[in-house]
Amino acid sequence: MSFLVSTLHTTSGQDVCLEPPVASDEPLEDLRRRAAYALRVGVRQVTLLSGDKELVGNCPVADVIDEAADLTVLLQPVHRIYRPQVEEAWEAVGFVKLQRVVFPPSSGIDVNMMPFRMGDKASLPEELWGYWPLIEACRLPEEELGKVGFLTIQETDVTAGDAQRRPGLHLESPGVVMSEGRVLLTMARWGAGLAGFRVKEPKQVPPILESLDEDVDHQAQIDDAVAGSEADDISDEDSEDSEDGGTKWIHTRLQGGIYTASTVENSAKFWDLRFSDPADVCGPLGDLEHMRQALGPGVAAEAQTLYWMSDATPHESVPLKEDAHRQYFRLVTSSVSLWYSKHSTENPLVKPDPSLTRIVDTDKFQDFPLVGPSMKRRGSDVGDKIWDVFHGTELGYFPDGVHDPSRERKLLEQQLGPL
Structure with missing residues (x-):
């Protein structure tokens, strides 16, 4: 019964x-x-x-x-369950403070995840050309030029006590993507992002790791993690110093990721962590509130300052202490798994690259409470095909218990074509 x-x-x-x-x-x-x-x-x-x-x-x-x-x-307790994941994330670069930038005069622009061809000003509508100097300030890696990136600009009045963007600790990578309660992807990316680096001074240890053996040399752990990387082969004069929140490193090369800036001081926070497997730690749509106490206070973003972060970096938009007009800029590089048409701004000049990005017409928030992988089927052809791939398996795992994103992707592509 x-x-x-x-x-x-x-x-x-x-x-x-x-x-x-x-x-x-x-x-x-x-x-x-x-x-x-x-x-x-x-x-x-x-x-x-x-x-x-x-x-x-x-x-x-x-x-x-x-x-x-x-x-x-x-x-x-969080510390009992997630400490290994946080320790690994702490050894990586989560964000980089790049440089001071100048915003153009505000004109009420409000576009979200608009596709454009990186490096090609003519691929943007003319009303957005005022932001081209800020895009150029990102100094995008050569391998991103010519590919489709995604631009967000929001110029709005924000009331005291409100956040302009998404509040709450979260990752941009949703980890697990749902549709009508069922899994679409378990390795979805939202810009990805890696930074080659050498640490010069110790990073702040998150509270979840403070109970580790006092004899553990955390700085040595980081040095071991980056030993032999390309960062060690690049001289200081070819690198860029970046310092923020008591953390100092030399970053030598940024790959993919997200570039962001705003005009209001302390209106966003970053945590200097990068999780290797977002689906293993976050909730729906990248939610990470359950780990707030474990990760510590984060670093407040400065106004008129350009930052780089990965899509697996904890961050949040902070409620403002007083009324303000805020201009927000974000450039997401090419590695975007899904583009939600209901939440994104179309560009008549450029479409998302179908070889990298799948266009999804559903509401990404409709299944926020439906976080199980196997809700009732409701007639979505694409959803049913993907569901058949994973039928009888746990979320993100295969029957043999081995978590292998590359194998997941291969199975999905066999069913649906390139992702």
């Missing part, structure tokens, strides 16, 4: 309401992910209990409980 699971309880007695409810024929992992979303925690933190019995695996819910079961959610 089928039934619905609409409410769980925490060990402290708090009700956890699931909307919509989870059906008894859906996998147990769906229930776990939906509970994690409702509590705004990471899915790895959630342990499900029925009485004293832990519910494990990914069988249908009805195989492990009945309709009368009283389900409890036990939350595991």
Whole structure:
């Protein structure tokens, strides 16, 4: 007999309401992910209990409980679950402060993820040409020139207490992309981004790592991580110094990533981390709020200053302390997996490159609460094809338990063509 699971309880007695409810024929992992979303925690933190019995695996819910079961959610501490991922992310460069920039006079421009050909001013509508000097200030790598990038410009009044862009700690890479409750991609990128570097001074250690053995030499860990890299083969005079928030490094080469700037001081924050597997740590649409306390305070962005970051760098738009007019600039380089037509601005001169970017016509926010990988099918041909590829597997994993994004991509491309 089928039934619905609409409410769980925490060990402290708090009700956890699931909307919509989870059906008894859906996998147990769906229930776990939906509970994690409702509590705004990471899915790895959630342990499900029925009485004293832990519910494990990914069988249908009805195989492990009945309709009368009283389900409890036990939350595991962030530091116990995510410390290895944060330690790895801490060894990489998350953002780079590049240079001071000048914004053009504001004229009410509001475009989001507009495609254009990087290096080609004529590929932009003329009303955006005032931002071309700022685009040139990015000094894009040669391999990006001629490819399709994505430009966001927002010039709006912002009320005190509001954030102009997306508030809350998050990654630009969504990690897992959903459509109607089902997985589209588990390796989606939003600009990607790598920086060759040598660390000159120790980086601030996130709180989650402060409990590590005091004998661990964190600076030595970073030195080991970059030993033998191309950064070690480039002289100081060919490099650029960048210093921010107590962190200093020499970055020698930026690959891909995101360039961003604004006109308002302290209206955004960056964390100097880069996660290698966003899907392993973040929630829906890159949400990372469950790790805020573990990652520390972050670094406030300066006004009129250009920054580079990866799509796996924690960041947030900060609510303003007073009313202000804010101009915001963002250039996302070519490695973008999905372009949401409902949330993006078309360019009559340039379209997204179909060999790199798939155009998606659905609302990317419609499934924010539906974080399970296997909700009911609802007639999407593309969704069904992708679902068939992963049917019977856990999110981002194959039946043999090996997480291999390159193998995932190969299977998807066999079914759907180049991604």
